[in-house]
Amino acid sequence: MTQMTFQEAVVAAIVEEMDRDPTVFNMGQDIGPIYMGAMHSAKGLSEKYGADRIIDTPISETAMTGAGIGAAICGMRPIVQIMFAEFLGMTITPLACEASAMWYKSDGQISVPLVIRVLCGAGPHRGHAEDYIGIVSSVPGIKVVMPSCPADAKGLMTAAIRDNNPVIFFEHMGIYHGPRQEVPGEAVAIPLGKADVKREGADVTIVATGMMVQRAQRAADKLAAEGTSVEIIDPRTIVPLDIETVLASVRKTRRLVVVTESWRTGDPLSDMVSRVAEELGAEGPLPIARVALQDTARPFALPLTRASMPDLKDIIDAVHKVTKVQK
Amino acid sequence: MKPDENLKVALYQNLVKARELEEQMTKLAGFHAGVGEEAVVVGAFFGLKDGEYCAPHYRGALTAAHMRGADLHRLIASVMGKATSYTRGRVRGDICLPFQFRTLGMFSGVLGNPMNIATGMALASKQRGDGTAVVTSFGEGTSNIGGFHEALNLAACLSLPIVYVCQNNGYAMSTRSDYSIKTGSVADRAVGYGIPGIEVDGNDVIAVFEAVQTALERARAGQGPTLIDARTYRLSGHYTGDNNHYQPSEEREAWIARDPVARLRADLAASGIMDEARMDEIRSAAHAEVAAAIAAAQADPEADLSALGPDDLYCPDDAERASA
Numbered sequence: 243m244t245q246m247t248f249q250e251a252v253v254a255a256i257v258e259e260m261d262r263d264p265t266v267f268n269m270g271q272d273i274g275p276i277y278m279g280a281m282h283s284a285k286g287l288s289e290k291y292g293a294d295r296i297i298d299t300p301i302s303e304t305a306m307t308g309a310g311i312g313a314a315i316c317g318m319r320p321i322v323q324i325m326f327a328e329f330l331g332m333t334i335t336p337l338a339c340e341a342s343a344m345w346y347k348s349d350g351q352i353s354v355p356l357v358i359r360v361l362c363g364a365g366p367h368r369g370h371a372e373d374y375i376g377i378v379s380s381v382p383g384i385k386v387v388m389p390s391c392p393a394d395a396k397g398l399m400t401a402a403i404r405d406n407n408p409v410i411f412f413e414h415m416g417i418y419h420g421p422r423q424e425v426p427g428e429a430v431a432i433p434l435g436k437a438d439v440k441r442e443g444a445d446v447t448i449v450a451t452g453m454m455v456q457r458a459q460r461a462a463d464k465l466a467a468e469g470t471s472v473e474i475i476d477p478r479t480i481v482p483l484d485i486e487t488v489l490a491s492v493r494k495t496r497r498l499v500v501v502t503e504s505w506r507t508g509d510p511l512s513d514m515v516s517r518v519a520e521e522l523g524a525e526g527p528l529p530i531a532r533v534a535l536q537d538t539a540r541p542f543a544l545p546l547t548r549a550s551m552p553d554l555k556d557i558i559d560a561v562h563k564v565t566k567v568q569k
Numbered sequence: 570m571k572p573d574e575n576l577k578v579a580l581y582q583n584l585v586k587a588r589e590l591e592e593q594m595t596k597l598a599g600f601h602a603g604v605g606e607e608a609v610v611v612g613a614f615f616g617l618k619d620g621e622y623c624a625p626h627y628r629g630a631l632t633a634a635h636m637r638g639a640d641l642h643r644l645i646a647s648v649m650g651k652a653t654s655y656t657r658g659r660v661r662g663d664i665c666l667p668f669q670f671r672t673l674g675m676f677s678g679v680l681g682n683p684m685n686i687a688t689g690m691a692l693a694s695k696q697r698g699d700g701t702a703v704v705t706s707f708g709e710g711t712s713n714i715g716g717f718h719e720a721l722n723l724a725a726c727l728s729l730p731i732v733y734v735c736q737n738n739g740y741a742m743s744t745r746s747d748y749s750i751k752t753g754s755v756a757d758r759a760v761g762y763g764i765p766g767i768e769v770d771g772n773d774v775i776a777v778f779e780a781v782q783t784a785l786e787r788a789r790a791g792q793g794p795t796l797i798d799a800r801t802y803r804l805s806g807h808y809t810g811d812n813n814h815y816q817p818s819e820e821r822e823a824w825i826a827r828d829p830v831a832r833l834r835a836d837l838a839a840s841g842i843m844d845e846a847r848m849d850e851i852r853s854a855a856h857a858e859v860a861a862a863i864a865a866a867q868a869d870p871e872a873d874l875s876a877l878g879p880d881d882l883y884c885p886d887d888a889e890r891a892s893a
Contacts, residue, residue: 267696294696300726305685305719312689315668316622318696320689335716336685339677345884347676349656349876351668353884382882406884482883 245422251392252359252413253285255399256321258429260291263319266403267295269306270323270359274298280325280361281418303332307358311341311408314356319403326370327362327412330378341408342383353406357399363453363503364540364547365415371540371547376508378410379481385434386481386510388412390455392423394478397432405434414503416453437484439491443473446561447491449511450476450501454552458501461557470565480510485517492518497564498530501552506534529567531560574842580774581833581848583611586855587632588830590641593859594631595805600648600663603628605772605804608829609736611636612777612799613706617785622694624673624687624705626736627664628803633706637670641858646866658872680707681716684733688720691731691788702730702788704781709798710741712755718762721796725762730788732781733796737771738803743815756798764794771799772829775836801829 246254260266273284273296288296299306303324310322324333337358344352362373379386385407389395395413402409440455441462450458455476462472473491477483492498498518500511515530522528533552541550587607595602603610610629614636617623625633631644639655647654647662655667665674673690675683687705694701711717712735724731735755739746752758759766765787769780777799784795802824806813813821837843843851 265696269692297727300719300722302719302723304681304716305688305723308682308685308716308720309689309692309723312673312686312691313693313696314689315673315686316690316693318693335677335679336682339679340675340682340686343660343676346878346881347656347660347665348668349659350881350884351656355884385883404886406886 243424244427246392246396246425247419247422248389248392248395248413249282249285249418251396251425252283252399253287254425255396255429256287256403257290259400259403260295262429265317266319266321267297268321268323269297269299269310271299271301271325273323279323281415283323283359283361283413303329304336307333308336310356310358311336311354314354315344315352319355321357321359321403323359325361327360327373327375328370330360330374330410333358334377337384337408338378338381342381345407346383354408355406356408357402358408358410360410360412361415361418362412363414363416364551365418367415368542368544368547373412373504375412375480375504376510379510380508383407384481385409385479386412387434387479388414388452389478390417390452390476393425394432394438396425397430398434398478400429401431401434404431409434412452414452417456432478434479435482435484436479437475437477437487439473439487440476441472441474443471443495445471445495446497446499446564447473447475447488447495448499448501448557448561449488449514450474451480451511452503454501454503457552457554458557461554461561464554464558465561470561472561483514485514488514488518489521492522492528496526496528497567498528499533499557499560499564501533501557503551504534506532506537509534527567529564531563533557533560577775577837577842580611580615580778581837581843582851582855583615583632583636584608584774584830584833585852586635586859587611587629589855589859590631591629591805593863594645594648595809597648598809601628601808602805603803605824605828606736606738606801607632608774609706609734609771609777609799609801612774613704613734613781615778616782617704618701620699621701622671622673622687622690622703624683624690624703625666626706626708627675628708628736630664630666630674634666634670634672637672639667639670639672641862642865645862646869649866650872651866651869652871652873653866653869654872657876659876680711681714683707684711685716685720688724688729688731691724691729692727694730695727700789702732702785704732704734704785706734706736708741709735709737709739709746709750709755710744712758713749721759721762721764721794724794725764728791728793730791731794732784732788733794734781735796735798736801737798738801740803740816742807754798756796759796764796766796766798768798768800771801772827772832774829774833
């Protein structure tokens with residue numbers, strides 16, 4: 243085991259796979275030796291692997307994504323850095339219209355082992371927070387990963403690179419250079435589509451993603467002092483979603499709170515909520531609350547940014563709302 | 570490289586089969602035929618090496634795939650969505666080709682994507698360092714899409730082994746290229762990326778073939794991409810049912826006079842390579858072969874619901890694939 247930040251863990255996973263597999267290469271804007279990627283997202287890679295495997299590109303997200311797909315279907319395992327999730331809009335035609343469909347439509351002739359890396363979320367630089375995760379999650383055939391801590395980031399990146407499908411890997415800027423955490427010193431893949439129970443509890447299930455997992459933990463500490471026992475589930479992979487782990491928890495607690503930094507409308511976890519209701523709703527009361535971004539464009543000024551996002555009080559209020567209901 | 574006699578005969582055989590395919594297929598519903606444009610398709614995709622990949626324009630795609638080894642009957646069954654299609658009916662076969670022949674098609678109706686993906690296929694060639702190159706073609710309408718400019722610029726920056734062939738028929742559906750492309754020539758756009766831009770007579774199959782081969786040699790030698798603007802004309806509609814009402818009749822007549830099949834026949838006859846009777850024989854054989862393939866595909870069963878595959882969303886991982 244060794245101690246790493248989120249950013250260090252992601253880069254470490256890439257290094258391990260590049261050492262293991264010569265078909266892995268990286269392509270992106272400013273990932274070369276001069277800049278090493280936005281927020282040091284490619285730190286040390288160019289020095290170690292050179293310009294043939296760490297390819298600097300012009301600002302051309304559509305062509306970078308298309309080229310990643312083309313290289314992937316010809317036997318390579320590209321990692322394309324689109325820098326910020328805000329730019330995913332420009333990748334939609336190659337990614338959502340072509341790559342997502344290739345395995346199914348080709349009847350298994352074409353696989354697309356491609357990783358798209360994007361930074362997202364409210365972070366230190368107060369820009370590029372939009373993640374558009376609802377858009378990309380609604381297209382069948384793309385896997386969507388959003389780790390909440392360094393250990394998960396490392397294992398999930400290992401799995402994403404080894405996966406034979408297009409994977410969008412969201413790296414939250416608010417936790418990117420946060421505290422170091424114990425991570426495995428060697429490559430250990432965390433399977434995509436497997437949730438993690440971050441905290442066990444009996445009274446309420448909170449499903450949270452990305453930076454909201456930490457926030458849910460702090461809320462759970464406060465709620466524990468009131469005598470409320472919170473279970474926290476981090477799906478880690480938004481698509482495919484580990485619905486079984488969520489159902490098992492809600493079957494036990496019969497109360498669900500969902501906390502995400504996505505717009506409330508079209509949040510991919512709202513589909514999870516309807517699945518929970520379909521599966522468990524007939525068995526008795528099932529109070530549900532959702533805490534999400536307000537449904538407007540993301541505001542800039544810090545007080546507005548903060549107020550538009552789920553905070554500790556919002557999460558605690560939501561838990562109070564569902565615990566008020568008698569089982 | 571000058572085409573020898575055998576090569577000219579082979580180009581003729583492919584050209585008349587392409588003509589038969591376009592003419593006979595355009596009678597089927599919803600087909601995007603390219604009658605008149607066959608010389609660009611044959612010239613661009615004839616003679617690729619076995620290990621090389623290509624991404625043809627949807628107009629003429631069947632001919633390109635057939636030249637790479639795909640079976641005519643199954644290609645046509647794929648257009649009809651029959652059970653015998655290359656994907657059991659999962660994708661429309663007029664625009665999307667079987668990848669096992671190293672031919673990439675469109676997995677959506679969005680233009681510009683295949684040329685971006687082909688650019689990545691060329692990147693894979695460069696990464697492997699195996700000296701292969703990629704040919705992709707597209708209509709002149711697609712040269713107005715942002716992805717076109719990004720792809721050519723990226724290919725130029727990375728010096729990728731790829732040949733971009735614009736199958737320039739002068740019309741994007743009904744929109745004339747003199748309205749939508751103010752440089753006049755698509756080849757002139759190459760200046761913006763610092764790569765060679767070459768105009769070629771797209772109704773002269775030998776000229777297209779030579780231009781593409783020269784660009785391929787350059788690409789295989791690591792000297793980067795080339796943009797070829799092959800000028801041709803669409804005599805059929807944009808799709809079955811489009812009656813070309815937007816094409817002036819004198820313009821059509823002028824292009825009919827430059828018909829690529831007639832021109833190659835004249836060349837072959839004048840140079841004494843084949844006489845008219847032999848060329849007619851080849852044409853008749855192509856006519857019968859295409860007609861038989863269409864009839865066979867029409868008699869094939871409709872797509873079977875076993876191909877629906879609701880759980881077939883993702884490619885399994887390598888271990889699962891190995892044990893499957």
